[in-house]
Amino acid sequence: MNRFPMTVEGEKALREELTQLKTVDRPRISQAIAEARELGDLKENAEYHAAREQQSFAEGRINDIEGKLSNAQVIDITTINKTGKVLFGTTVVLVNLDTDDEVEYKIVGDDEADIKDNKISVNSPIARALVGKEEGDVVVVNTPSGSVEYEIDEVKHI
The missing domain is CATH 1.10.287.180 (Transcription elongation factor, GreA/GreB, N-terminal domain)
Known part of the structure; x- marks a missing residue:
């Protein structure tokens, strides 16, 4: 199952x-x-x-x-040791390398996802690009308007 x-x-x-x-x-x-x-x-x-x-x-x-x-x-992400690695349940602060804009997402289950609340599904393209990466890594996220490069600024266990 x-x-x-x-x-x-x-x-x-x-x-x-x-x-x-x-x-x-x-x-x-x-x-x-x-x-x-x-x-x-x-x-x-x-x-x-x-x-x-x-x-x-x-x-x-x-x-x-x-x-x-x-x-x-x-x-419960608060019980998992913080290693700087993006895991399910972590909140990730990203910096858009083109615009220097910051965005923060919490990686959650499909039913919990709510983009208005900055909660993204673990199965979304952004989350799939992030999971397993670490603070300081650069990830390329393919969006409908093209590829965007983000640096993982911080991984929070909150």
């Missing part, structure tokens, strides 16, 4: 969503279905069909999250 890397924060977010779905959403949807049933004819009962659709979505998401958590390999 394949294990999927996940940060401590990613696992926590999934566990919180799972708790919300099981303890809040599931009972609320069941109640909505019960109330809609009391309205009579189910064929033309929009409330009933909407609640059943919500139930289907919620149950699917619960199964999805449980599957992800059961296959997760949670990696």
Whole structure:
């Protein structure tokens, strides 16, 4: 079975969503279905069909999250010795060698990736170019607008 890397924060977010779905959403949807049933004819009962659709979505998401958590390999980067090497879970400060602009990315699992929050998937082209490299190394990242050279300025275990 394949294990999927996940940060401590990613696992926590999934566990919180799972708790919300099981303890809040599931009972609320069941109640909505019960109330809609009391309205009579189910064929033309929009409330009933909407609640059943919500139930289907919620149950699917619960199964999805449980599957992800059961296959997760949670990696706490703060417990790993800092060597200056880019690993899953590290936060990497890069300097664009053409513009001297700095950018900082945290390398996370696919489900945690959020470019607005500077979290990139370990499977993204940038992360694949970085993983295994060390502070001071220069990496070339191929982007849609061409190749960009970055120097790895710092690797943080935060």
